[in-house]
Amino acid sequence: xxxxxxxxxxxxxxxxxxxxxxxxxxxxxxxxxxxxxxxxxxxxxxxxxxxxxxxxxxxxxxxxxxxxxxxxxxxxxxxxxxxxxxxxxxxxxxxxxxxxxxxxxxxxxxxxxxxxxxxxxxxxxxxxxxxxxxxxxxxxxxxxxxxxxxxxxxxxxxxxxxxxxxxxxxxxxxxxxxxxxxxxxxxxxxxxxxxxxxxxxxxxxxxxxxxxxxxxxxxxxxxxxxxxxxxxxxxxxxxxxxxxxxxxxxxxxxxxxxxxxx
Amino acid sequence: xxxxxxxxxxxxxxxxxxxxxxxxxxxxxxxxxxxxxxxxxxxxxxxxxxxxxxxxxxxxxxxxxxxxxxxxxxxxxxxxxxxxxxxxxxxxxxxxxxxxxxxxxxxxxxxxxxxxxxxxxxxxxxxxxxxxxxxxxxxxxxxxxxxxxxxxxxxxxxxxxxxxxxxxxxxxxxxxxxxxxxxxxxxxxxxxxxxxxxxxxxxxxxxxxxxxxxxxxxxxxxxxxxxxxxxxxxxxxxxxxxxxxxxxxxxxxxxxxxxxxxxxxxxxxxxxxxxxxxxxxxxxxxxxxxxxxxxxxxxxxxxxxxxxxxxxxxxxxxxxxxxxxxxxxxxxxxxxxxxxxxxxxxxxxxxxxxxxxxxx
Numbered sequence: 001x002x003x004x005x006x007x008x009x010x011x012x013x014x015x016x017x018x019x020x021x022x023x024x025x026x027x028x029x030x031x032x033x034x035x036x037x038x039x040x041x042x043x044x045x046x047x048x049x050x051x052x053x054x055x056x057x058x059x060x061x062x063x064x065x066x067x068x069x070x071x072x073x074x075x076x077x078x079x080x081x082x083x084x085x086x087x088x089x090x091x092x093x094x095x096x097x098x099x100x101x102x103x104x105x106x107x108x109x110x111x112x113x114x115x116x117x118x119x120x121x122x123x124x125x126x127x128x129x130x131x132x133x134x135x136x137x138x139x140x141x142x143x144x145x146x147x148x149x150x151x152x153x154x155x156x157x158x159x160x161x162x163x164x165x166x167x168x169x170x171x172x173x174x175x176x177x178x179x180x181x182x183x184x185x186x187x188x189x190x191x192x193x194x195x196x197x198x199x200x201x202x203x204x205x206x207x208x209x210x211x212x213x214x215x216x217x218x219x220x221x222x223x224x225x226x227x228x229x230x231x232x233x234x235x236x237x238x239x240x241x242x243x244x245x246x247x248x249x250x251x252x253x254x255x256x257x258x259x260x261x262x
Numbered sequence: 263x264x265x266x267x268x269x270x271x272x273x274x275x276x277x278x279x280x281x282x283x284x285x286x287x288x289x290x291x292x293x294x295x296x297x298x299x300x301x302x303x304x305x306x307x308x309x310x311x312x313x314x315x316x317x318x319x320x321x322x323x324x325x326x327x328x329x330x331x332x333x334x335x336x337x338x339x340x341x342x343x344x345x346x347x348x349x350x351x352x353x354x355x356x357x358x359x360x361x362x363x364x365x366x367x368x369x370x371x372x373x374x375x376x377x378x379x380x381x382x383x384x385x386x387x388x389x390x391x392x393x394x395x396x397x398x399x400x401x402x403x404x405x406x407x408x409x410x411x412x413x414x415x416x417x418x419x420x421x422x423x424x425x426x427x428x429x430x431x432x433x434x435x436x437x438x439x440x441x442x443x444x445x446x447x448x449x450x451x452x453x454x455x456x457x458x459x460x461x462x463x464x465x466x467x468x469x470x471x472x473x474x475x476x477x478x479x480x481x482x483x484x485x486x487x488x489x490x491x492x493x494x495x496x497x498x499x500x501x502x503x504x505x506x507x508x509x510x511x512x513x514x515x516x517x518x519x520x521x522x523x524x525x526x527x528x529x530x531x532x533x534x535x536x537x538x539x540x541x542x543x544x545x546x547x548x549x550x551x552x553x554x555x556x557x558x559x560x561x562x563x564x565x566x567x568x569x570x571x572x573x574x575x576x577x578x579x580x581x582x583x584x585x586x587x588x589x590x591x592x593x594x595x596x597x598x599x600x601x602x603x604x605x606x607x608x609x610x611x612x613x614x615x616x617x618x619x620x621x622x
Contacts, residue, residue, distance in 0.1 A: 053496050082498040093493035095485075107497050155497075
């Protein structure tokens, strides 16, 4: 298979206010792969994700999504670009005043000219895909955490975007539910060929779904490892990376990289 | 000297134990202290704190301090808590206050960035309104109707009641003075003119600020902190067009209507005082009201109330969009939306008075 990059991040620096969180990082995400961004708490995983979907403007650097520059802030271009992505937020971010069906229908009604019955049928199909049949008329507050995430996923892929972003998909879920979500991610990746970019630090999820990972590091504000997680676990040159993948506490070794990570 | 401790050394016994022991120990000059904890059944970090306090009571460092007969469990706990180096740790220092100049500078920069945000927010509201005018389908009609109901229909009873009572009070208070001159009939003029020109718009605006301005800020603020606003953005919706414009249009339509009702109900209140206390006839009261009021007065009040509605909605939505952090931020946004709205209502009303004075 030819490896064509769908996301290119070049010399990206992001942060809040005066604080730089990530400094000049570059990486590619290839079409159709499951790509995981990981790292200890507070290293800027979610910040990087937010920069990649255009929610926070970078200090410097470029993000190219499927050939289009994200910093190109022309309204029409931005619309076109945002159509290519879907995002599952950490708390699912369903609109509380709308039912599940209305949430999923919102982008479909806005961007397709399907008649109302077909929109409804489409919503039912999307909810079927995430095993939520029969919950069309529930409000988000009436669903459990895992169900909300699945409904959020149904909404994120309502228009079959090329790239799906996940912000900590397994946060706050029990192991079974989060394993089910992992299966769903793999299933969608295989059947639709959707590129998945996932921010997480759940080791089980990483080994279950990731084809390639990058690992961010707080002290150096950069990427300390990139590649197959199974290979990194056993062969990484960096002690901190091996500790992370083997789930060990950081030893009191003054030379150990990533000593400051709490 | 050897100190034998029995029983439990936990959170509930730590306080009394320190007090009692330190009171007793003051009576002696201590050269060495040995603490026997053989009969301590339970010791946790509170107990460790007591031991550390005892160690501090030894006057100088050369005096020996030791703990004997500690069980394995207790020894492990003491080593986890770094008991040996506990007393040498520096106390936690409070963050010192930064210099006055730095704080003034930071605050100024914060104000400037807030101002920039306000300007860009107003700009994007105007752009969204232009978009709605050129493409009316982009307005969320069902939301607009919903907010019209929330602001107008549901706000009607309280506006009517308060205005009625205001009319009653005004008529009653002024009648005491006007009666002395036999000028009872001017109660009608006073109530009618004061309400349509000034009080009707202001009372209505303040009630709407409290009911709906706060609701707008809380709603958008909650959506902001639960990432729903971000979700709107990444789904390709314009959050301002989606959330603020329906509220703005609903308020600008409904608040002037509420104001007219407010004027009307205040006049009814005045009428009741006039008829039952001042021996005016209903007809003469109504005739005097009509004689006093010009159409301009009514329109001026309605125009002002439309401006107030714009201010309330813009401030409410702005404060909501500015919320970051957690639940407390939503509370702050709500409070500050109401306070700022009321301030801006009064301020703009004074500006209007000045304009009218030199224009009319």
